[in-house]
Amino acid sequence: MKFLKWTAIIVGGLFGVLVVIGMLIPDEYAERAREERRQREAGQNQAASAAAAGTATAAAAASPSGSNTSPSLTAAQRNALRSANAYLKLSGFSRRGLIDQLSSDFGDKFSVADATAAVDSLNIDWNTQAARSAAAYLKLSGFSCRGLIEQLSSDHGDKYTVEQATYGATQAGIC
Numbered sequence: 001m002k003f004l005k006w007t008a009i010i011v012g013g014l015f016g017v018l019v020v021i022g023m024l025i026p027d028e029y030a031e032r033a034r035e036e037r038r039q040r041e042a043g044q045n046q047a048a049s050a051a052a053a054g055t056a057t058a059a060a061a062a063s064p065s066g067s068n069t070s071p072s073l074t075a076a077q078r079n080a081l082r083s084a085n086a087y088l089k090l091s092g093f094s095r096r097g098l099i100d101q102l103s104s105d106f107g108d109k110f111s112v113a114d115a116t117a118a119v120d121s122l123n124i125d126w127n128t129q130a131a132r133s134a135a136a137y138l139k140l141s142g143f144s145c146r147g148l149i150e151q152l153s154s155d156h157g158d159k160y161t162v163e164q165a166t167y168g169a170t171q172a173g174i175c
Contacts, residue, residue, distance in 0.1 A: 080118035092132030130168030145175035
């Protein structure tokens with residue numbers, strides 16, 4: 001009887017811990033859905049303003065930041081484009097890093113072709129992205145100029161070109 005009591009206490013305690021952990025960890029899918037809904041609503045509001053104003057510049061502002069919403073993209077590529085824009089709002093990415101994230105089995109699982117088409121449709125300054133990534137690394141840890149460039153350009157790191165990584169490290173003030 002004593003064994004059952006302790007077993008029930010341990011199982012109940014583990015269940016309680018799991019419930020608390022579940023409440024503390026944000027629901028990534030719900031957050032992503034809320035962000036995408038906000039983006040759509042903002043885009044619809046901007047598009048309505050553009051239609052009312054009737055100007056080409058207002059219509060351009062209605063398209064998602066940094067993207068080319070070309071009708072030549074397939075539905076999967078447009079979805080990959082939406083994911084790419086969401087990732088770019090969170091953090092700096094290299095072209096290769098973003099394609100890898102979108103096509104990874106641990107990421108969004110788009111095909112490499114769809115991820116590449118989506119990323120290549122973006123109008124992104126990859127040097128600026130490298131500077132964002134460099135600044136984020138320096139907030140977390142100390143790096144030498146060479147160490148940060150290697151981290152940013154490594155195949156196991158951010159996968160920027162050496163030139164982009166050098167620009168980012170320089171802009172971040174470490175070189």
